[in-house]
Amino acid sequence: MEKNMNNRNKESDKSIVSTYIFCSLIGISFFIALGIYTLNNLWDLGIDNDLTGYVGLIAAPPTAYLWIIRERKKELELENKEEDQYLMKVAELNRVQNEAINQFYDEKKMLAGAIAINSSIDEWKNISNTYREHRNEIFIKIEQLASVLFFKYTIEEKNSRQMTGIIKEVIEKIINIQNETKLMFDWSKYKFEILGFGTNMDEYPGLGLKYANTFIGSELLRATFLECEFTSLNLTKMTSSKSYFDKSYFTNANLEESKFIDSSFIEAFFTNAVLIKANLFDSNFFKADFERADLRGADLTKTDFTSANLTGAKMTGAIISGTYFENADITGIDLLGSELKNADFPYARIHGVEWNNSIKQKILDGHLREIY
Known part of the structure; x- marks a missing residue:
């Protein structure tokens, strides 16, 4: 807030007429007019030596300067008015969100409080879109409100269906805000557990997916989503590192060009x-199920597929370097054109793996043991 006041003071200085600049412009204009008058007399430039014209020439620059100052003053007044409106909205929203938080921590009114907090996040988001210069401070407000909900959700052993629905909505909003800001x-x-964002469209044809595109291009750092449902969702270009998605479902999901670094x-x-x-x-994909998954061109460097099911997976052109396949079932996978280096297949x-002889020899040299 203090920074904003300093900026407003600096802008205010620009709307004040500088006597030095004003007088300098008059002086410069006078000498320019005098020079034109002299040259016109010496070389007969054909300029009408009318006093009114020279007075206008002298007055033009300082007049333009005064006009610029006036316009700056109007702009500053408008900015100050908008800033005052912003501060009024912030004060009102602070009051509303405090009431919502108090409700939320009242066991009898917790659900109503959660709904109110969710609505407050929407209001802050709307203000952020209007007053973009305040986005950073507004994001902190949104983060604080989301934290109130998430912390309560995390420590509760059991959450209601309504509460779970609100949590999913807030997660979606935070992801959208991250993408925008x-x-x-x-x-x-x-730690989020058993959240259903997706569903099996083969089992429920025609059912719309509310969160179908929520995670496109999303960035989840050090996140924990255990036993969560991402089935049939569009997760293209999703990024996550040092995160946990254990026992979660990505069946039929589109994770093209996604990045999961050092995650479980x-x-x-x-x-x-x-x-x-x-x-x-x-x-780490220990005991993960990749049956018929499409991993063409994927970077599987140092990926751990211990005891994973990769039956019928497509790995054409994949980078398989330092990858671990201990006890994995890679029956019928397609490794044609893959780049193998220091992969381990104990x-x-x-059975039925598609590869060329050179790749097979490299794997055999790596102490692969076939079990049928």
Whole structure:
């Protein structure tokens, strides 16, 4: 707020007439007019030596200067008016959100408080769109409100269906705000469990997915989403690092060009998922299910597929470097054109794998053991 006041003071200085500049412009204009008059007399330039014209020439620059100052003053008055309106809205929203938080911590009114907090986040978001210069401070307000909900959700052993629905809506809003402002929410403080964002469209044809495109291009750093449902969602270009998605469902999801760095997907499901050109660097997929998943061109450097089911997966052109396949079932996978380097396949089931002889020899040299 103090910074805004300093900026307003600086702008105010620009709307004040400077005597020095004003007099300087008059002096400069006078000498220019005198020069033109002299040259006109010496070289007969054909300029009418009318006194009115020279007076106008002398008066033009300082008059223009005064006009600029007047316009600046109008702009400043408008900005001050908008700033005052912003401060009034902030004061009102602070009052409303405080009431909502008090309601939320009252066990009898908790759900009503959660709904009010959710609405307050919407209001702050709307103000942020109007007063973009205040986005950073407004994001802090939104982050604080979301934290109130998320913290309560995290510590509760059981949450109502309505509360869970509100949590999902707020997560969606935070992701959207992150994408718009490029400001990052601290996901590491919270643990989300059994949240259903998607569903199996094969089982429920015609059912709309509310969160179908929520996670496109999203960035979740140090996030924890355990046993959550991302089935059939569009997760293209989603980025996450040092996160936990254990036992979560990504069946039929589109994760093309997504990045999951140093993250955990223990016993997660990626059946029929599209991970074309995805980056799964140094992530753990212990006992994960990738049956018929599309991993063409994916970067699987240092990825751990221990005991994973990769039956029928497409890995054409994938980068398989330092990748671990201990006890993995890679029956019928397509490795044609893949780049293999220091991959480890102990006890892997490889029946029906599509590869060329050179790749097979490299794998055999890496102490692969076939189990049928």
